[in-house]
Amino acid sequence: MNKKTSRRMISVSTLACALLLTVACNKKENTEQSNNNMSQTAATAPAATPIDPATVATVNGTVKFDGMAPKPAKIDMSQDPACKGMNEAENVVVDNGDLANVFVYVKDGLGSRTFDVPKDEVVLDQSGCKYHPHMLGVMAGQTVQIKNDDQTTHNIHPTPKDNREWNESQPPASAPLEKSFAREEIMLPVKCNQHPWMKMYINVVKSPFYAVTDKAGKYEIKGLPPGDYTIAFVHEKLGEQDQKVTVAPKDTKTVDQSFKAAE
Amino acid sequence: MAGALVTSNDAGLSVPDWPTSFGYLVKVPHFVGGIRYEWSHRMVAGTLVSLTLAIAIWTLLVERRRWLRWLAVGAFCTVIAQAILGGLTVLLFQPPAVSTAHATVAQTFFCIAVAIALFSGRKWVEEQPRIEFDQRRPSLFTLTLLSIFVLYVQLILGGMFRHHGMSWWPHVLNAVIVSFVLAWTAVRALSVYSEIEAVRRPAILMLSLLITQLCLGFTAFLTRVAWGRNAVQPELPMVVSTVAHVAVGALLLAATMILSIQVWRHVPVAFEERVSREQRDASAA
Incomplete structure (x- = not known):
């Protein structure tokens, strides 16, 4: 195998791994971000509008x-x-x-x-x-x-x-x-x-x-x-x-x- | 075939993680339901990557034709790209564009593998090509390229429909165009160059596969769209017809590509046709 080709093969494999890791990390970040947003939403939710139980x-x-x-x-x-x-x-x-x-x-x-x-x-x-x-x-x-x-x-x-x-x-x-x-x-x-x-x-x-x-x-x-x-x-x-x-x-x-x- | 079985059985996301399967690379999971298809597909893919790497290394070591060495490296890069697309399909929950790209690259890889087999075969290496110049317009080679193009469009439309990114009718409409272009190509090849075996055989194969594919497409439409619209789970007739439709589609694309390669070799456009008068004058001067 010539050197040029093997170097290119290694580069392609590295690129593939990097892309994969990027996707995996982004997904995790998105999940965490979404969970954080949900917690914030719960924490900042306005107080419930009171309902008179006698009239419901x-x-x-x-x-x-x-x-x-x-x-x-x-x-x-x-x-x-x-x-x-x-x-x-x-x-x-x-x-x-x-x-x-x-x-x-x-x-x-x-x-x-x-x-x-x-x-x-x-x-x-x-x-x-x-x-x-x-x-x-x-x-x-x-x-x-x-x-x-x-x-x-x-x-x-x-x-x-x-x-x-x-x-x-x-x-x-x-x-x-x-x-x-x-x-x-x-x-x-x-x-x-x-x-x-x-x-x-x-x-x-x-x-x-x-x-x-x-x-x-x-x-x-x-x-x-x-x-x-x-x-x-x-x-x-x-x-x-x-x-x-x-x-x-x-x-x-x-x-x-x-x-x-x-x- | 393995990928088509996964999609047809709606098992694409039965193993939620990637590149591991339930946290392991090769440990066999409880082999039931959709896991059977998805996990087997991953193992077939892993074996394919290993075999392609072996072919690429072997070709680099022993092959003297430089372009064929590049083709083998190209095959390996394609199978890696295919694996990444498969992973993205799982991690991004099957977006239609990514899943369709996964299906399209699969058939591209298949065609490259078939081409490598053709170029490394004894017949290709030892054969003295019988050449007949093509005087007709459009040339047969142009027709074969047009056939490959319409087949790719058909592949993308079919993939988008299969992965819920598009309605069925563009795929069915394009089937008419595909039939016309491929029939035109096959009739031209068989009527004018039937004496050249290397052209005649793939042309007959292409025509036979086209007819088979149309029948399978019709059956798949009936079982999946017309009768199976409200099915609560994938039923055997729809799985068999769609998997066969995908497999024969891949064979049809490969047969058309072989025809194109053989036409390029045996029925070239005359030199005078390929080079403009100005260029010829310039080179003569």
Whole structure:
């Protein structure tokens, strides 16, 4: 081998290593910077706007599916023997016309009110190689505790539009991961690249006024101050529908909604 | 193939760290789910880097043709660039542009490896080229270069679609252009220079691969776009059809490149055509 060529080969290898290190370091710095920004945001967050508990109202209702409900898609979990969960997808869950996993939240009407971030963490569990719950609501800055109850490794990979993306693996019996999302974002997809059927959605909102419909399609939002609001109903496949509602002090309003099958 | 299996099984980020895999360089992880594809892909890539380095060193030591020595070094640099792009794909969470570059450089490396095999083969070294000057316009060599260009465009469009950076229709639209240009090139090669075996064989191969590729592309479209739009996980028909589509695409690009090289060798443009009258007059003076 002539000297010139070997010198060039060494230069190329060195350059490659340098580039790699730069990328790795930048990523770490970005992560640290993002975490610092989140801490600063929490520290400088304005005090919550007081709400008179004697006047608060409740909005509840049922979300229906209009039309022939699609059959739940079967999931083939055979590629990992440790996955023994129910083999059905949860993207459209309908029971007797009631639609589950619809995220319901106050989209508009709260004005410039601010709210305390709950100190309790929200739990996202991985069990039977599925996410529990499939649809999750959380306030911006609130801690999400991610647990792995399976005897296999998962990787948790949120793919947000407005928040920081990350991807971490979690072996069996490892400590829960604690994460938070700084910015409001509806239908933030989370997936596991090791088990491609594992998908769920996190909804990050600024107020505590949100709910997810249960198997009976029911939801309830409590503690709402009197006012005019826009309530949004969001489904991962069927899209979003909004309704206007006015609540008086101590009111309990029923706001039902129905979704038609996607064409 | 290994890379196509990773993408088709949506397993690209199943191993979140790089260049290590779950903190180790070669320790075999729990071999399940997407890890099987991603970790195997990394091991194949590592083996490929070692083999390419061995070829580059061997070529530098024994090869007398200087340009071929440079080509072998170029192959090694390409495989290193490819490894870096693979790492960036993981560390930056698969940005479409980087993942597409990773897919494109992979096929470029494949073509370089095929070219090295062609140039170092006994036939290439010992053969006395049969030369027929090309009088037609555009020349066959120009057509082969145009074919390689449209194939690269197609490769980029396909990669962008596969990595969610673009819709499917530019790739499908360009498939029409690719078919026209490659068919034109193959028909010209086979109708005018079919007596030259070195041109005839890659031309037939290119045409056969083009037809196969169109069928596979149609199948991949049906399984992934038309029928598999709402699939909850990658299904076997979509994985098989897309992996085959990527593999045959690489073979098609390599066959076109071989045709181009053979045309350059056997069907050159006449000297009078290549050099302008002014240049000839100047050199005569």
